[in-house]
Amino acid sequence: MPGHFARRTKPDSRKSAALILQLSPARYARGSGRPAVNVLIVDDSPAISVRLEEMLLALPGVGRVTVVARASDVWRTIQMVPPDLVVVDIDMHSGSGIGVLQTLRSAPKQATTIVLTNDPTAQFRDRCLQAGADFFFDKSAEFERAVDVVAGFAWGRAAPSNHLPACWACFERLPIPAWMFDVDTLAFKAVNDAAVRRYGYAREEFLAMTVTDICSPFDASDLTDRIRRRRTGEMARALGAGQHHAKDGSIIHVEIAVTRFDRPGQRLDLVLAHDVGDRIRTGEALRASEARYRELFDSAIDAIFTTDLDLNFTALNRAAEALTGYTNEQAKGLNIASIVTPETLEQAQGTLSDQWGGRVQSMFETEILARDGRRVPIEVIARLVSREGKPIGIQGTARDISDRKRLEQQLLQAHKMEAVGRLAGGIAHDFNNLLTVIVGVSQDMIERLPSDDPTRADAVQIFNAGGYAVDLTRQLLAFSRKQILAPKVLDLNAVTGQLAPVLRRLIGADVELVIRAAQDLGAVKADPGQLEQVIVNLVVNARDAMPQGGTLTVETSTAVLDASAAERPGLVRGHYVLLAISDTGSGMDALTKAQIFEPFFTTKEAGKGTGLGLCTVYGIVKQSGGYIFVDSEPGQGTTFRLYFPRRPASEIEPAPNVPPRGHEEGGTESILLVDDDRGVRDFANRVLAARGYAVLSASSTVEALQLCDGHPGRIDLLLTDVVMPGMSGPGLAEALRGRYPGIKVVYTSGYTTDAIDQGVLDPQVAFIAKPFKARELTSKIREVLDANKPPFLDRL
Numbered sequence: 151m152p153g154h155f156a157r158r159t160k161p162d163s164r165k166s167a168a169l170i171l172q173l174s175p176a177r178y179a180r181g182s183g184r185p186a187v188n189v190l191i192v193d194d195s196p197a198i199s200v201r202l203e204e205m206l207l208a209l210p211g212v213g214r215v216t217v218v219a220r221a222s223d224v225w226r227t228i229q230m231v232p233p234d235l236v237v238v239d240i241d242m243h244s245g246s247g248i249g250v251l252q253t254l255r256s257a258p259k260q261a262t263t264i265v266l267t268n269d270p271t272a273q274f275r276d277r278c279l280q281a282g283a284d285f286f287f288d289k290s291a292e293f294e295r296a297v298d299v300v301a302g303f304a305w306g307r308a309a310p311s312n313h314l315p316a317c318w319a320c321f322e323r324l325p326i327p328a329w330m331f332d333v334d335t336l337a338f339k340a341v342n343d344a345a346v347r348r349y350g351y352a353r354e355e356f357l358a359m360t361v362t363d364i365c366s367p368f369d370a371s372d373l374t375d376r377i378r379r380r381r382t383g384e385m386a387r388a389l390g391a392g393q394h395h396a397k398d399g400s401i402i403h404v405e406i407a408v409t410r411f412d413r414p415g416q417r418l419d420l421v422l423a424h425d426v427g428d429r430i431r432t433g434e435a436l437r438a439s440e441a442r443y444r445e446l447f448d449s450a451i452d453a454i455f456t457t458d459l460d461l462n463f464t465a466l467n468r469a470a471e472a473l474t475g476y477t478n479e480q481a482k483g484l485n486i487a488s489i490v491t492p493e494t495l496e497q498a499q500g501t502l503s504d505q506w507g508g509r510v511q512s513m514f515e516t517e518i519l520a521r522d523g524r525r526v527p528i529e530v531i532a533r534l535v536s537r538e539g540k541p542i543g544i545q546g547t548a549r550d551i552s553d554r555k556r557l558e559q560q561l562l563q564a565h566k567m568e569a570v571g572r573l574a575g576g577i578a579h580d581f582n583n584l585l586t587v588i589v590g591v592s593q594d595m596i597e598r599l600p601s602d603d604p605t606r607a608d609a610v611q612i613f614n615a616g617g618y619a620v621d622l623t624r625q626l627l628a629f630s631r632k633q634i635l636a637p638k639v640l641d642l643n644a645v646t647g648q649l650a651p652v653l654r655r656l657i658g659a660d661v662e663l664v665i666r667a668a669q670d671l672g673a674v675k676a677d678p679g680q681l682e683q684v685i686v687n688l689v690v691n692a693r694d695a696m697p698q699g700g701t702l703t704v705e706t707s708t709a710v711l712d713a714s715a716a717e718r719p720g721l722v723r724g725h726y727v728l729l730a731i732s733d734t735g736s737g738m739d740a741l742t743k744a745q746i747f748e749p750f751f752t753t754k755e756a757g758k759g760t761g762l763g764l765c766t767v768y769g770i771v772k773q774s775g776g777y778i779f780v781d782s783e784p785g786q787g788t789t790f791r792l793y794f795p796r797r798p799a800s801e802i803e804p805a806p807n808v809p810p811r812g813h814e815e816g817g818t819e820s821i822l823l824v825d826d827d828r829g830v831r832d833f834a835n836r837v838l839a840a841r842g843y844a845v846l847s848a849s850s851t852v853e854a855l856q857l858c859d860g861h862p863g864r865i866d867l868l869l870t871d872v873v874m875p876g877m878s879g880p881g882l883a884e885a886l887r888g889r890y891p892g893i894k895v896v897y898t899s900g901y902t903t904d905a906i907d908q909g910v911l912d913p914q915v916a917f918i919a920k921p922f923k924a925r926e927l928t929s930k931i932r933e934v935l936d937a938n939k940p941p942f943l944d945r946l
């Protein structure tokens with residue numbers, strides 16, 4: 151496994167001690183006499199060192215065993231009693247086992263060194279051998295073999311003494327293969343039972359062979375050179391790994407140790423062969439497992455990381471490298487505090503620290519600072535990793551949630567705009583009822599009062615203020631997408647072309663106007679007047695952003711919003727006509743961009759803007775089925791992009807011939823007036839009655855039906871608000887159609903949703919928007935009464 155988790159941690163010393171204590175010293179019972187091998191044990195575990203000392207002292211050939219618990223005491227000890235063999239626990243808590251090996255290598259007398267470890271990986275083995283180790287054993291699984299090596303060396307030292315029979319018996323009982331061979335002829339001179347069992351040759355067969363017969367070709371060619379170098383002093387001992395062949399042809403992977411064993415008239419070497427096949431196979435399996443893990447680790451789509459208990463990174467996969475900008479090697483040793491933003495660091499550290507309390511897994515969001523300075527929001531799932539019951543670090547998966555955060559922000563902004571729009575629309579709806587009365591009554595007063603009447607000036611002031619309020623209300627309705635539209639299929643190029651002279655006058659001489667019109671643009675469906683207002687508002691904003699002059703570009707083109715472009719909430723994929731209005735002005739920062747479409751937000755000085763211009767643009771575009779996006783950076787100018795659903799050019803409607811409207815006239819027809827707002831109802835009643843109409847006034851559809859029940863004559867026209875308590879205006883019209891065939895209907899509303907939901911904006915349906923003036927009302931009533939067309943109620 152990569153990183154921190156590639157290492158096995160040291161298990162509890164009690165576990166290793168328990169395994170060792172199960173071994174019996176009787177297996178290595180000493181013979182008689184006083185052998186000469188000095189052994190040094192370097193281990194900080196008393197349970198292990200005491201038992202190991204007992205077992206080694208039971209071996210023939212072992213004379214003295216010295217135990218050192220601290221690495222710092224090794225040099226002083228080897229100066230006092232130079233060892234022949236050293237057994238080192240490489241995993242000591244009290245010092246560096248590698249440091250002990252380096253100390254031994256610099257000692258005047260070279261000693262054979264045996265390493266015991268709980269980290270038997272190939273990488274660590276190579277590191278220990280490079281530091282001077284001769285043998286390398288897994289403490290938990292190969293402890294007996296370590297003792298076997300000591301026994302073999304001790305026997306080799308003791309055999310030339312007066313105690314040869316006892317030592318020869320020990321040679322035969324050695325649990326690892328051992329043999330002696332003639333250095334000059336390479337012929338086997340003695341083999342023990344373990345060699346016979348492991349290699350499959352009978353003792354007689356062994357004694358008829360040379361050592362090259364069991365060696366691989368490479369090992370055989372190298373053997374003579376190694377013997378020569380050892381004999382001439384270039385090598386203190388011939389140690390190494392190789393491949394031997396058993397009688398059945400199988401390969402035996404061995405680590406061998408050779409010691410000199412000359413006899414009178416013979417130059418002999420004693421060989422101990424330690425079978426490391428299991429270790430090699432385990433290592434290969436581990437390496438294969440590591441390779442599979444690394445492949446999965448690196449091929450994962452999500453970023454995966456590991457840390458130690460101090461939250462220092464120990465590994466990153468490729469996705470994590472791409473996310474953070476750091477390579478795996480660069481990240482190692484970096485603390486998470488180096489890349490987590492200060493604003494989210496405390497929360498991230500706290501959540502990860504919760505793992506120590508036993509929390510199995512945690513999920514949280516934080517933000518990192520990538521190497522290139524990017525701020526990246528991420529979602530992290532982290533878990534505590536333990537080995538043998540002890541925590542060793544954290545493993546986590548991180549996912550870049552920038553797109554999700556952006557969509558969430560867009561959705562939040564859309565909900566916010568929708569909520570503000572509903573508020574603005576509701577206020578505008580109520581204001582339209584009030585303004586109908588204010589504007590209508592004040593206009594009526596102006597028309598009735600003589601020019602020299604002092605109260606006439608007051609009425610004019612009220613009328614003008616009401617007109618200003620009407621404009622503000624319309625802008626609020628535009629933002630909330632509830633204004634009254636009369637959409638037509640039109641050519642956007644024609645609209646921009648007709649507006650060009652007006653736009654040039656608006657922007658002034660110091661701003662260059664560039665208009666680029668695409669060919670084969672198609673058509674869009676929108677209210678021509680409202681579309682012109684959109685363009686004018688955006689052009690005026692662009693002009694104000696270029697006080698020193700610049701370039702303003704109005705451009706049309708076709709666009710396709712596909713899967714990659716249609717990632718905004720509510721955006722529909724398809725073909726669109728794009729209107730782009732760009733300037734070279736001061737631009738905007740991100741905070742300003744986030745607020746520009748909100749009502750009453752303005753960056754202009756007090757008194758120089760209402761803050762309703764862009765919110766009006768937003769509402770008109772959205773109500774027309776389009777989308778508006780803005781791109782801007784401080785000092786880089788601004789581009790507004792407006793997308794309208796594209797329609798075939800063949801659907802473009804020709805401009806209608808509108809006959810000049812004649813002067814308003816009264817009449818004597820009977821009119822049923824229905825409105826739940828008393829002010830509007832009283833104003834309309836007074837205006838119509840003053841023009842000679844017979845008016846029946848009702849505050850609800852129920853009251854209207856009751857009036858009809860008591861009215862003996864005919865009703866010629868129904869003037870009704872669209873939305874009423876109980877039955878709606880169209881519902882009332884449907885109920886009256888059976889009673890009064892051919893009855894005319896005029897609908898009124900100050901709220902677009904009301905009209906659209908009821909189908910009022912059908913071109914064949916008569917409609918007057920609130921707030922209306924007296925003249926507008928009477929003209930519409932006369933127009934509908936005089937019209938010779940089929941009843942339109944069937945179309946509702």
